[in-house]
Amino acid sequence: MIIALKPFTFFAVWKIILSLENDVKEYYVEPKGGKQAITSGTISTYARSRMTCFSACFESYSCKSSGFNKYTKECELYNEHSSPILAGGWSLMIANINDCASNPCLNSGTCTDGDNSYTCTCISGYEGLYCDVDTDECSSNPCLNGGTCTDEVNGYTCTCVPGYEGVECAINTDECSSNPCLNGGTCTDEVNGYTCTCVPGYEGVECVINTNECSSNPCLNGGTCIDQVNSYTCNCGSSYIGSQCQTEYDDK
Incomplete structure (x- = not known):
């Protein structure tokens, strides 16, 4: 969005600049008459205040827009406003530059533009300033009973030790489900194993041996x-x- 104001005297423009919030503000200053603006390039220089940026444009007539970052104390002078220079005072144009234009948010993150800044909202599975960091879903140790966690994008896989199964290795595998005990033997499930209790006359791990009376x-x-x-x-x-x-x- 660009707001164009009617021509002002230099002091009127100065007063408007001073009234702006002390944050990153982007504005065009168009001198009516005088030297032409620079044709290319961007100048970055140290600045104590936003007035330093404005003064740089005013004194040299070498730029048509400027911005001031109070955190980095940088003044940037641009030549982005290319309308013809006319006689008759000064004009002030306040603009919001789209900082999301360069698509800084990675991995399908959503960019929200701000005043000389942006915010990335990441999809599930990514984090960080630019959504460039794969979230480590294994950091919470989701795999139980000695299972090994392998991180994936927006998920994880557990490799269970023998005797356990399930998404998080929380289920004790039922080794009796295959009915390993023969000849009427009773199966008792254990962790990664089982025990057969044989009827009289049979013996062995699976009650397969006829007892020799x-x-x-x-x-x-x-x-x-x-x-x-x-x-x-x-x-x-x-x-x-x-x-x-x-x-x-x-x-x-």
Whole structure:
């Protein structure tokens, strides 16, 4: 936006300049008559106040716009206003230069223009003055139970240790879901493992082994043991009888 004011005397223009807020202000000063403005280039010089900038234009007739930054104490003299120089006093034109014209906000950030400044509003996943910094979503340590976090743009990925799963490794993997315990065994889930409680007659990690009830040599007097599931049978021959061949056979 540019506000054009009617021609003033130098002192009237001076008074208007003094009334401006002591911030970065951009304005055109067009001398009516005198030397032509510079044709190209921008001059930056140290300045104590905004009046220093205005005076530089007035004294040399070498510029057509000036700005003062109270923070850096810099005075910039421009030749951006190129309308013809006319006779009849001075004109003051106050302008707001679009500082977003150079697209300073990166990664789809939105630029908001200010007085010789701008503000970047970043999309999710980026931060910083120019939205040039990838937000580290791993900084809050979202991965639980020893999981490893890998940062991504506007997100993260957790690599879980064995025994855990889920987006943040919060879920204990159910190793019993595949029914690993055989022959009627009961599965108890553990972290990265399981335990099978076998029914009588079976043993082993997954209850796959038939327990050998003959291993204790239960058959007496030369009887032969035949293993079965959770039991055994003794073949006693003709001289002994009983479940363990413990009784001598008497045929009388």
